[in-house]
Amino acid sequence: MDREQNRFAERYERLDIAILILACVLAFFALGDRPLRGAEGRWASIIREMLFTGDYFHPTINGEPYFDKPLVTYWLIATLAFISGTLNELVVRLPSAIAGVTSVWATLRLGRQLWSPAVGRIAAMILLTSYGLISQSRLAAADTENLATLMLAILWYWSRRDKFNFTTFLVLYLIVFSGSLCKGPVAAVVTAIGILPDALAGKRWKAFLRPASLCALTIGIALYFVPFIWSSKTNPASYHSSGLALVWQENIQRFFSPFDHKAPMYTYIHSVPLLILPWAPLFIAALIAGVKYFARLDKHAHWLIKVIGLIFIFFTLSGSRRSYYILPIVPFCALLTAVILTRMKEFSSSRIMPTGFNVQKGILFGVAALELVVSLVFLIAPPRSAGVSLVSISIAGILVALAAIAAAIITPRIAHRLVVQPEEKLIFPLAAVAFVVMGGFFCVQRNTLEDYRSEHEFISRIQSATAWIPSDRIALMDKGNIDAKMVFYLDKGSPVTFLRYRDKFTGEQDSDKRAIMSFLQSDQIGALIAQARYVEALPAELSRLLPAAPAFEEKPLPFESKSSRLERWGVWLLNSQNTTPGKGDKTTNEK
Template sequence: MMQRLRTWLDANPSRALITAIAALLGLCVLAFFNQLGSLGLLDKTEGLFVEVPRQMVLSGDWVTPRWNGETFFDYPVWGYWMVGLSFQLFGVSEWAARFPAALAASAVVFAVFGLLLALAPSTESVSQRLGRATLCSGLLALSPGWVGWGRSSVTDMFLASGISLALLGFALAYWRRDQQVLRRLGHVVLALFCGIAVLAKGPVGLLLPGLVIIGFLLLRRDLWPEVRQTPWLALLSLFLGVTLPWYVAATQANGFTFLARFIGFSNLERFTSVIYAHPGPPWFYLPWLLLLALPWSLYLPAAILKLQVWAPQRWHRSDAGEALAQFGLIWLVVVVAFFSAAATKLPGYILPAVPGAVLLVGLLFAPLSPGTGHPPWLDRLQRGSGWFNAVLLGLMALAAVLAPRLIEVDPAYPGFADAIAHSGLPWLLALPLAGACGALIWLLRARYSDALRWLWLPNAAGFVAVLALVIPVLATLMDRERLLPIRVLARQAAASAAPGEPLLVAGYKRYSVVFYSGRPVLFVHDARSAIDQLEAQALPADSVLVLGSDRELLDLGVGPGDAELLGRLDAHRLIRLDRTTLDQLSQRR
């Protein structure tokens, strides 16, 4: 069957290319766009991030980011602009908020596909070229981290896609030095997306690609030749043309406040000290790298050892195929090492490393250097990774079946565990995982020589099945059981509030309330903090609205008869509290 497919692809190059692009497009739709708007905004980060572009659309000020009535300089504007543009094109909705991130994730998938096609040896058949390009790009589209952040409207995907596209542009320029059109295109992509990455997150958008490229060229002993052949004036002009206008405009509009907050706090302080209570040990990102690129990360040891990185001569004597894998390794190591050195740590920070890791693994299964066989020790290592992969899939299938019994009841969402159990979701997840496990074991026990080359296939098929079967059910259930109450009560607060009446959110900082209520919100943890914030903002209202779960309102000190009930949904309430009562509650505690 595979031979017949190869024969058809080789005989019809144009149709083969269209088929591969259509398959990849379908995979991106399934991974990033399927049920994209069925889930309400997630707290805290997405709820915060999406409100900023909504304010830009309302105010017409596309220079100064604002959130909850204040300027917000934690991030630059690229992500806000993309979401704001989406709001203007499609209307304000969760789908429109996430569409730009899904588009950015898809762009990198197709860029990997295009790069692998451009770098394929001319002696290869059409089926070999398309097979490798589709495999490497498909593995990225089926990486949990890329899928998760590609479906979330936060800044991480905008930075990761900018850095990834810049590095892929460099790869095209470097390996196609003999083709001026492709080399110029690669340089344009490099400069353009370095600029976009800086607009998405700041200086790190230039620093990381620069470190990867310099490190790679040094190991290749090719730094100075590449420096001499690079059109620096054109690249610098393009980069500055993308980045400078907004930074200049933001500085003119906000002065030192912008520079101090953005450069000082959001960049330097985030790197040198822990902010927002997000610390982590030096090895923090190792388990996260495993999870973000699972199951492909299980094959990283084999992919790395295949390069024999301990032999210096391999770095500058390797052919183009092996050098591309080396580039993927440097990409992966630099990103993880850089953020491991930072004091503040969050899983999404190493998202730019995922394409490098997946490229490395993809080239293990489909090398760019045809005819290079694996030594026996590498086959044994790859087989061992495959068996570990199979065991992990089996354990995950078992965990999915047992999940309803293991989920603890959350007082804020008392019906969630039962809803999971009765949705059929555990079996929808377990069956594809078990099927992938069985197929993987069959491949590992098979006696034909090419079996190890196909270890990716059961994983990919299982992942596709999970995306098709689980995402629609899970998104609907999560929204109904965990997100809908806050969304409904936030909108009710907007409709019920008297003129000038403040809205408070008790306990967990549900930033999405600002978006759904369309008004400023005070986030409080007890009655005393509520009084302090009301006095600090000179809000002399006779009453306040308070939104929170039953437990959070109890922690606030609100007892029976203390407040007017305006709305209830599951274990969450919206209440009106007299200012006098709030003062009394603060004195009790």
């Protein structure tokens, strides 16, 4: 009997390792293939300037202060850049990918500890294939770092809830405040929300008032404030930005009196199902069943449902809302789905979970079949509105769809050999299809789509064309703030010129208009980098100073609308015939 139990234990441990390997595949495969997107440029540009100046306490973009996030995530990227000897898309995204895998591991361990190995594995499989985790794990941002510290803190709490001593509290607070130094105090608040229901139910809250807890809390708070204090004490004369002031503005002020991102209060009603896609049908069914049969559930499931409710209420009450802000709820949603799924037999009189499971099955298999049909149609009879050849993306879609269908056929047989629990046998094929579909999209198809834009080629041409142009004669024109991504890719050793575009210039004395006029009228070699929509909308007295067409520009994507094409970047070279490249000039990386 013991030999049989050991055999099953070893098999389960191998399954845990296999799940973590799959999480690594989704997080790391082709991670650096796509060019930077959106806010990723800010992280990359800040690290580049930190490495160039040697100042790691005063983040800047194009030489201007930019301290809207704490410093630890920047330091993680900078450390990886120092170790690898380079700074590129892969290095910038690596901390997020590592944090994503860490979140999966912590969720697996938490499910195993509070319920069973089956719950841990099912929750981990749901989490690692969820849209929210995959998308954020493959971005240069601080959201998965925030999520990882949250799940590690919750796991540590449950591991030590009956061993409250100084070490327990110290490790807990160090994890919490390290997370707060990645994205902000929201890590501490959500961790407190996660602990609160259990602490109140068992009157364990009193332990947090003990001297051991208060002493450890003091150390944690000191750890949090040290980087900000040092930054303030060592501020250069030209650096007019306070990290603590921006923590207040970006967190406290945003919560009570938001200045942007004012989405409706119902935002998270549809954001949570979106983040847990493709598992939304099964999660919704589990949530309904969990609430309906709340009295039948164990005390740990009670805690879980309360935590999901409190996290949802907290983010909903915040005045500033964006869909990914509520990412911390996703591991708990995955755990609830796993808990209810493993107890389906107890609710045999209800059709809630069977219906949710059948809908989930139909959606996953339907998506694979639909992708195969659509890809075949695009390959055989591509629509004229696409504007470009769809061969490569069609082939990628066909391969992903066929792999998903193959997984659906093969994995039920494998599941009978690998797992014992009937619930795991049910979910295993669905998880395999989800892994192929989601992994195929994020790791293969999205990169294939980027090839149409040829942004790597565009960036390479920018670097080549501007390599010998002085920084102050390279202008980035934009409507809001300077595009940090372009600053990073230009890779200059000093700030480039920023020209601010306005929908309506106030007149000849308008400072922004005069700056654009001055830059364009110069007889020195120069380059204007801007989106086509801004150049086309310039007043006649400015547009006539530019060449009739850009020297080169980004290529369009398939099915791109006319308005989207105007958002493509272009490069207008000025007086390029008057100057030959100098000798000895080098880019930052070459230096």
